[in-house]
Amino acid sequence: xxxxxxxxxxxxxxxxxxxxxxxxxxxxxxxxxxxxxxxxxxxxxxxxxxxxxxxxxxxxxxxxxxxxxxxxxxxxxxxxxxxxxxxxxxxxxxxxxxxxxxxxxxxxxxxxxxxxxxxxxxxxxxxxxxxxxxxxxxxxxxxxxxxxxxxxxxxxxxxxxxxxxxxxxxxxxxxxxxxxxxxxxxxxxxxxxxxxxxxxxxxxxxxxxxxxxxxxxxxxxxxxxxxxxxxxxxxxxxxxxxxxxxxxxxxxxxxxxxxxxxxxxxxxxx
Amino acid sequence: xxxxxxxxxxxxxxxxxxxxxxxxxxxxxxxxxxxxxxxxxxxxxxxxxxxxxxxxxxxxxxxxxxxx
Numbered sequence: 001x002x003x004x005x006x007x008x009x010x011x012x013x014x015x016x017x018x019x020x021x022x023x024x025x026x027x028x029x030x031x032x033x034x035x036x037x038x039x040x041x042x043x044x045x046x047x048x049x050x051x052x053x054x055x056x057x058x059x060x061x062x063x064x065x066x067x068x069x070x071x072x073x074x075x076x077x078x079x080x081x082x083x084x085x086x087x088x089x090x091x092x093x094x095x096x097x098x099x100x101x102x103x104x105x106x107x108x109x110x111x112x113x114x115x116x117x118x119x120x121x122x123x124x125x126x127x128x129x130x131x132x133x134x135x136x137x138x139x140x141x142x143x144x145x146x147x148x149x150x151x152x153x154x155x156x157x158x159x160x161x162x163x164x165x166x167x168x169x170x171x172x173x174x175x176x177x178x179x180x181x182x183x184x185x186x187x188x189x190x191x192x193x194x195x196x197x198x199x200x201x202x203x204x205x206x207x208x209x210x211x212x213x214x215x216x217x218x219x220x221x222x223x224x225x226x227x228x229x230x231x232x233x234x235x236x237x238x239x240x241x242x243x244x245x246x247x248x249x250x251x252x253x254x255x256x257x258x259x260x261x262x263x264x265x266x267x268x269x270x
Numbered sequence: 271x272x273x274x275x276x277x278x279x280x281x282x283x284x285x286x287x288x289x290x291x292x293x294x295x296x297x298x299x300x301x302x303x304x305x306x307x308x309x310x311x312x313x314x315x316x317x318x319x320x321x322x323x324x325x326x327x328x329x330x331x332x333x334x335x336x337x338x
Binding site: 030031032033034037040053054055056057058059061062069070071081083084086096099100101103104105172221222 | 275276277278295296297300301302303304305308310312313328329330331332333334335336
């Protein structure tokens with residue numbers, strides 16, 4: 001009983017803290033690329049995510065204004081919305097997007113900043129990202145920032161006042177997994193703000209590896225929405241994030257070249 | 271007067287307010303945000319904001335999106 005209690009209290013004390021708010025889930029999910037809103041809802045529920053990213057786009061004028069919207073199926077009272085600047089290729093576009101999102105979501109200031117460099121790689125444009133981050137922070141936004149896996153830039157973004165730094169594991173939507181675990185590790189070791197892997201995860205083991213490196217969380221969309229069974233993959237990702245986190249907290253054994261028997265040698269009768 | 275709404279030129283009556291435009295477009299019950307010539311017009315000012323000919327208006331909403 002007491003061990004059950006202590007496990008429960010340990011779990012409670014392991015919340016993810018972003019900008020002073022506590023989250024029990026370390027999996028953040030995007031809401032794009034699903035078949036329909038119902039599949040979006042089911043996948044987000046199966047993922048256990050509490051923070052969901054959304055895009056800000058033009059309203060379709062004259063079309064189906066009575067159709068349910070994302071805000072109907074994922075109520076903002078229940079989920080923390082993370083408007084993101086996906087699709088922006090300049091600091092100016094990203095800043096305008098965040099200002100519109102703040103107005104749309106009644107003064108909500110937590111945003112995901114992403115300024116892209118080119119369409120082939122979707123790598124971040126770091127010069128534009130730094131410029132946008134400075135403007136947004138000065139305007140009172142709480143910025144979670146997508147960046148590459150460069151430890152120097154990650155630290156710079158933290159020092160500017162970003163509330164979380166989110167290096168890519170691999171190109172957006174590539175599913176290649178963690179391409180540079182050593183850099184991700186270095187970014188984590190240097191950081192005082194949460195570090196979340198954002199982009200590149202392809203399957204549940206990739207998510208677990210990110211967490212075993214010591215990441216505070218993982219943000220993904222395509223790996224779930226693009227799976228053959230998105231709702232099942234969402235459930236797999238939830239477990240992988242939890243397993244990876246516990247594995248990190250538990251502390252892995254050192255790797256050795258040769259075997260080390262797990263049964264005692266004392267008392268053998270042969 | 272001509273206004274450019276979400277990238278499309280539209281002919282609309284002079285002296286149109288933001289509230290009147292939203293009603294004209296049937297968007298009263300939609301959660302949205304508006305930018306006019308790259309400046310936010312808060313919903314609280316829709317009644318008192320009047321458009322000028324040539325204004326470029328963006329009306330946006332939240333939709334499913336990345337994450338990656």
